[in-house]
Amino acid sequence: MKPIETGLTREDVTVVWEEDLATTHKSGSLEVYATPAMVAFMEETCCKLLEPYMDEGETTVGIAMDVKHTKATLIGMYVHCKATLVAVEGRKFVFEIETRDDLTPIGSARHERFLVQKEPFMEKALKNKFYCNGL
Numbered sequence: 001m002k003p004i005e006t007g008l009t010r011e012d013v014t015v016v017w018e019e020d021l022a023t024t025h026k027s028g029s030l031e032v033y034a035t036p037a038m039v040a041f042m043e044e045t046c047c048k049l050l051e052p053y054m055d056e057g058e059t060t061v062g063i064a065m066d067v068k069h070t071k072a073t074l075i076g077m078y079v080h081c082k083a084t085l086v087a088v089e090g091r092k093f094v095f096e097i098e099t100r101d102d103l104t105p106i107g108s109a110r111h112e113r114f115l116v117q118k119e120p121f122m123e124k125a126l127k128n129k130f131y132c133n134g135l
Contacts, residue, residue, distance in 0.1 A: 001115060002053045004093075008085045010049035014041055016075050033073035038107050039065060042097045045083045046111055050093060060093065060113040061121070067109040073101050083111075091115040 014020075020037040022028030027036050043062050050060055073079060080100050087094035092114050099107040 001055055001058060004053045004088060006085050006087060008049060009082060010045055011080065011082045012045045012048065013078055013080050016073055016077050016079060018075060021075065031075060033079065035069045038069055038099055039067055041079065041081050042083065042099065042109050042111060045081045046095050046113060049083055049085065057118050058115060059118050060115055062111065063114045064112040065109055067107065069107045071104060071106040073106050077101050
């Protein structure tokens with residue numbers, strides 16, 4: 001991992017499509033932006049912020065997300081996500097995240113990611129799969 005400092009930010013924007021709706025995610029019965037879609041967008045923004053600092057074979061995995069989804073957003077609207085790296089604790093990265101539509105805030109989160117080596121991580125996951133399938 002290359003050196004990284006707190007205070008770094010990244011801002012991304014997306015459009016709410018049908019596949020982002022609560023009805024599609026089965027997380028609700030209304031055609032509004034789904035909390036799972038918002039969480040995925042938040043994680044994606046954090047991943048992209050960290051990518052330039054990863055060495056070959058490294059990645060991060062999400063380990064915690066404390067999220068608030070405070071306003072409904074309709075299909076076709078823009079969602080803006082701003083992630084700020086607020087702490088680096090060894091291999092753990094902590095983010096404060098804000099999402100908004102073009103008018104007002106719609107959500108916020110505190111998110112933690114952990115640095116892992118891709119190959120050993122996947123090897124362990126595959127061992128778990130084979131163990132579970134053997135039961």
